[in-house]
Amino acid sequence: MSVLLDIQGLSKSYPGVKANDDISFQIQEGEIHALLGENGAGKSTLVKMIYGLVRPDSGAMILNGEKFAPPKPFFARQKGVSMVFQHFSLFEALTVAENITLGMDVAPSRKELSAQIRKVSNEYGLPLDPDRLIGDLSVGERQRVEIIRCLLQNPRLLIMDEPTSVLTPQEVETLFGTLRKLSANGVAILYISHKLDEIKALCDHATVLRMGKVVDTCIPANETARSMAEMMIGGELEMPKPREFNPGEAVLEIKNLSLDSTDPFGTNLKNVSLSLRKGEIMGIGGVAGNGQDELLASLSGERLVDKEMIVLKGAAIGRLGPNERRKLGLLTGPEERLGHAAAPAMSLADNALLTGSIRMGLANKGFLKHRKIDEFAKHIVKEFDVRTPSIKVMAKALSGGNLQKFVIGREVLQSPEVLVVNQPTWGVDAAAAAAIRRAIQELAESGAAVLVVSQDLDELMEMSDTFAVLAEGAMSKPQIAEGLTIDEIGLMMGGQLEGAQHAEA
């Protein structure tokens, strides 16, 4: 094997941060090379430089023995470097073929392209129908579109940024099959993931980044997930301790909840039923777009449903709005931090007021109690270790992890009886994620019932007492989480809700 890409001393600084500091390593032809590191370690900056989206301050790259310094992605693609993004750059209202044409620099005719898509997609075990609308495809199928778009341009190096974070376990297996086939055909793959088991199973080499520097390299097959995690964080890994599960009486009951989505590509909820007990953390898994947003909206009161569909402590609340539900003890934390959970251009104090005014008594007959508001905001900042210069800072000025700690803390500190959160640790670094999970667990220990909707199965397995899956708007029967295998969950996520028989909760 010969060296495909030789990275020599790349550095890139942003105001206040050295994102990449003298990074050097090599990628061989046909190898699957993992790039490991926590959020903010500099992985994204590095691959953006390779793909031509960001220009390095110093350092050089040699591709196939030639100097390689792409000023734009177009040039990188011409030299055979392609990238599949974590957030797909796809157009929902256009067809698969149209999306692929748009991403190609020289596009063949419609007919030829459709034939090529069929051929390549079958060759690599990723069947795709060129005439379907993207909006009608599952997340896994959308990723196929991105991959096929890259493959049609015969890449030498394929960069994949967190490709499996949105896939079901079965889809991950299919993807790995494809990647191994590509690697056997001589295509090198630069694979970014924080799922260490996957890296162990798939990758030939790994380069570990921390704080913008290369701190280690290893052969994943010879390491354990734990040892790689410790290389990433540069210290001992703290393992969460298991908790006891003694549920109390039911506080929240959802009975045959059905709701039509308002999003043309959304999923309608079909007869969702569950019963959530005091002290219980129920994890709801499933691939995004299977009804999670609709479930959250119906629980928060943003969308009203039939009165009897949602019952809180014996009271039918299906037709009550968000503030009335807060008064009764049902609080929610939506997925989108900026714009949904928090108003981006308002201060932290104002954001604290927005959901806290009812339960914390922050207003009196329409007049705001500024001192109490500030106290509450400061309390959140202190308890949840939100790193901010002051509570007068605008929400959008905080980093994702800090703002997430703030919005979750805001709900937790109102001592809810039922808390519903969607993707509580999405895009948050490991330390902040651990803090958020701990807070949610402590809340449950104090007797509240918590519903956690997430796509991160590892997170759900770590936190939940009981576990269910949303697939195409229907929900599986909640089961005791302990002892569920990834295969069983995968089957549930694929829509075979009754397929996995396990001890029922």
Place this chain on the structure above:
Amino acid sequence: MDFSSLNPVAMIVLLVGAATPILLAALGELVVEKSGVLNLGVEGMMIIGAVTGFIVATETASPYAGMLGSMVGGALVAMIFGFLTQFLRSNQVATGLALTLFGLGLAALLGGDYNGIKPPPTPRLNIEGLSDLPIVGELLFSYDPVIYFSIFLVAAVWYFLNRTRGGLILRACGENHDAAHSLGYNVVMIRFGAIMFGGACAGLGGAYVSLIRVPQWTEGMTAGIGWIALAIVVFASWKPWRAILGAYLFGGITILQLSLQALGISISAAYLSMTPYIVTIVVLVIMSADRKRASLNAPACLGRSFHASN
């Protein structure tokens, strides 16, 4: 009551004439909206087209030069909108409204010396044999050239949007400008081009009113049809063929209410003049009742400013 004055053939001919300026403006706006920009200044661009077309036509004594002039005039005011919204990233709704007010004022200023003049006439199609046919000749072969052009334009816009790479790129900008940018397309310039096209179409629509339909120049003569054109784009769910349907439907109701007024029906004329607008509102409400379907056809980035960032 005497219904003999309601000659169906004559009414259809009138209907097409009333619908054509709306159709032209709606087609232009449709392309603009497909690229993800909401330009509420259609009325302003139409009135500018009406006055520039009128001035150029009377000065050169050529109606065709006037039409060309109206397209240039419409495109130039659209450029102001494009510059403000695309390069300075001003709010599209506010800027569009301002453009309408600005256009109405500027047109009144420009047209001050042209009140009460007759523009050079635009000849109608006259094909030996065909145009003389009874009924068919009158219905199909006796219009002015702009009407045939407007129908051709519907087909051309449809072909461009659905069958060419350029059209696909334009739609992509309207669906997801971030993704289009990350694939390397220049969203701002594509939208700027679409805005200019929209201005030219609205301008021609305006000139149709001042040169052919009325034909003379009076202040505020477009009388709100720019707003109707905006509504027709939604009614057509951004599909060119349905824009014809919408424009002709509106034209039909306008002509019908005029005929009923002429018949001296015992309803106040004010109510009859309202009907085309009321029908438009009712149709829009019915169309948007199903939120899911309404948002399925709308360009997903409609009206949103685009900020390029890495």
